[in-house]
Amino acid sequence: MNATKQKILIKSLELFNNRGISKISLRTIADEVGISVGNLQYHFKKREDIIEALYFQLVEKMDSIFFIPSDDLLKSFLNISKEIITTFFEYNFFLLDFVTITRKNQKIKNHYSELSKRREVEALKMIAILINNNLFREELLKNEYRSLFKRIEIISNFWFSSVLIQANDLSKDSIQEYSLLISQSIFPYLTDEAKNQYVNLFPTELV
Amino acid sequence: MNATKQKILIKSLELFNNRGISKISLRTIADEVGISVGNLQYHFKKREDIIEALYFQLVEKMDSIFFIPSDDLLKSFLNISKEIITTFFEYNFFLLDFVTITRKNQKIKNHYSELSKRREVEALKMIAILINNNLFREELLKNEYRSLFKRIEIISNFWFSSVLIQANDLSKDSIQEYSLLISQSIFPYLTDEAKNQYVNLFPTELV
DNA sequence: ATTATTTTAGGACAAATGTACTAAAAATAA
């Protein structure tokens, strides 16, 4: 990719993350990159194009997460959510303005919607395997694991927001806290055998 | 309260909910109410004042939820989250722009932050009672119930957003779906006795 | 009835923003 285009994306991401998407005008970006607005618009005709480009960067990174191999089933399942949050962190502006962005950009909205459906299928397949391996218990309620997935999805998408509505900045430290929030939500569904494995993975977490 | 002031708040709430806070200018509100912008500003000096007024309306309604008495401990615990979501629904604009609003308005941010802390204490007290009554099991992990509270808080605050980033409108029907999401997240922490009660409360939910 | 106060309307302003347009400069191809 063109060097200027690259620089624009990097700087935009930084500015969006730090000050919020609505605070960043094209002039601000151009100034920070050290180019003219005219030039900026040569590379990205519409402001929305920058956001779209960043979105698809994010999606690409997210996709790669699901291909990290591991022989330890439970461990890799627990790790995925942490990986997701870490990647989201790099693009947190997007999650902080998730509603605003999808409200304005039908393309992103549709794409995300499809993505989310695919993720759900993948996750449920993974859980089915975990049940087969006697690591997750059987469902006791209807769609119990679909519910679990939905909850994890919401928390992954919005924990940044939930931090920021109270705190004044987004520290990387809180990733640990929030990935624990998700791990703990999985714990009750584990079989006794898997609970032992869990305790080995998070030894400090036992009461 | 002054009649005009009342009308402004009602209309603003409606407009904010339907079109998103950022799409609604003072002119739009004035037009819809049928008054001049000058008059609008006589009643609310700053745009922010309207939002603040609506926020404190919401808080007042939320407070009343926690005083609904019930003799059935588990039932009332499960009902609270549904009540919260129903009330949030009336003010959904607020949750959809939670980050933007708190980013701009330190007063609301501080107030919400304190509120959230108080709610956590209340919730944990309630759970302690439920444990004493043999309805919830003991904690197996450190801060397990604090985590549970946090998750429920995030889901309550952001499920609107999570619906809207995929769907095009916010239907009242989905309240049922999302309150179930929360109930189900509580289920694994119940004692066998309480699980029976749960199944009686949601008979269709059994696998 | 008059005076004072509250409420309303309407216009004006300054600032910000996305975008369109033109022309110069730089890089590349012929």
Added chain:
DNA sequence: TTATTTTTAGTACATTTGTCCTAAAATAAT
């Protein structure tokens, strides 16, 4: 070297927005 294409800068414009200000109208107080 010349011609062509790509990249850059700078300006201008239309629109929107929150807020301010003044004066008229309506209401309340005396």
